[in-house]
Amino acid sequence: MEIAVRRWTILPALTSRKWIKRLASGAVYGVLTAGGLVTAFPLIWMILTSFKTFEEANAPRIVWFPSALRWENYYVILSRPEFLRAFANSIFVTTLAVGGTLASITVVAYAFSRVEWPGRDLVFILMLSTMMIPPQALIVPQYVFFHRLGWIGTYNPITIPGFFAGGAALVFLLRQFMRQIPRDLDEAARLDGASHWQIFWHIILPLCRPALATAAVFLFAAHWNSLLQPLIYLQTTRLYTLPIYVTSLVNPQQVVQPWPTIMAASFLTTLPLIATFLLLQRQLIGGIVLSGMK
Numbered sequence: 001m002e003i004a005v006r007r008w009t010i011l012p013a014l015t016s017r018k019w020i021k022r023l024a025s026g027a028v029y030g031v032l033t034a035g036g037l038v039t040a041f042p043l044i045w046m047i048l049t050s051f052k053t054f055e056e057a058n059a060p061r062i063v064w065f066p067s068a069l070r071w072e073n074y075y076v077i078l079s080r081p082e083f084l085r086a087f088a089n090s091i092f093v094t095t096l097a098v099g100g101t102l103a104s105i106t107v108v109a110y111a112f113s114r115v116e117w118p119g120r121d122l123v124f125i126l127m128l129s130t131m132m133i134p135p136q137a138l139i140v141p142q143y144v145f146f147h148r149l150g151w152i153g154t155y156n157p158i159t160i161p162g163f164f165a166g167g168a169a170l171v172f173l174l175r176q177f178m179r180q181i182p183r184d185l186d187e188a189a190r191l192d193g194a195s196h197w198q199i200f201w202h203i204i205l206p207l208c209r210p211a212l213a214t215a216a217v218f219l220f221a222a223h224w225n226s227l228l229q230p231l232i233y234l235q236t237t238r239l240y241t242l243p244i245y246v247t248s249l250v251n252p253q254q255v256v257q258p259w260p261t262i263m264a265a266s267f268l269t270t271l272p273l274i275a276t277f278l279l280l281q282r283q284l285i286g287g288i289v290l291s292g293m294k
Contacts, residue, residue, distance in 0.1 A: 050263040057259040073264040086245035101162035108165040109174035157233040177211035
């Protein structure tokens with residue numbers, strides 16, 4: 001009888017704890033869902049507006065949902081040669097800049113993490129100190145430098161600096177990731193007669209795929225969305241990238257703007273970013289977690 005009584009007294013306590021845990025987890029998921037909806041609201045509003053008519057987008061009252069899905073706005077944008085040329089320019093600039101930056105920062109990160117040389121730590125600290133310089137303070141000196149090189153009006157000021165390990169934060173990310181790799185692999189490879197280049201190419205680089213994917217996503221988003229540098233250095237319309245073209249669709253002299261067309265162009269500009277994140281999402285999270293463990 002005593003055992004039965006104890007079971008009946010313990011059972012409500014256990015069930016109450018389970019309900020408390022369920023309520024706590026439900027509250028956490030509810031807060032995260034609400035935060036996700038708030039964060040995604042600009043994207044949702046952009047997609048909805050891209051399917052509206054001109055009257056619905058500029059109505060005095062807010063029209064949340066379009067009366068019908070109108071694909072004409074996308075047809076109008078895709079039929080413009082300027083948009084297609086800007087899309088091709090963005091692909092060219094982003095591919096060249098991301099590829100050159102990834103190739104250079106991996107070599108630099110390997111030198112900081114796996115190679116012993118005099119003054120390595122001092123040089124690494126100096127490189128990290130460049131992160132404290134505001135980018136706005138470098139606009140005028142960089143413009144003067146590129147102007148003397150004759151690069152104004154070309155893609156060189158946007159793409160070529162990446163080939164010289166531009167981005168101390170990404171170098172730090174890759175260095176931290178490479179430090180997680182056991183040194184025994186290097187020693188075993190050296191016993192087999194492998195050089196630093198062979199160790200880097202055949203051992204370290206394949207193991208750094210999560211960190212490389214993380215750096216690639218950051219670089220792709222930065223160069224694809226870049227507006228200031230292309231606006232400064234690309235001074236002809238045939239060289240314009242997508243951010244400049246989408247910005248040019250807004251006419252400050254007009255009170256009423258063609259928002260459905262602008263939102264359709266904006267959503268088409270955002271699609272490559274969404275696709276890149278979805279493809280590399282798992283490796284992106286793994287690269288960030290593993291790089292910050294040490």
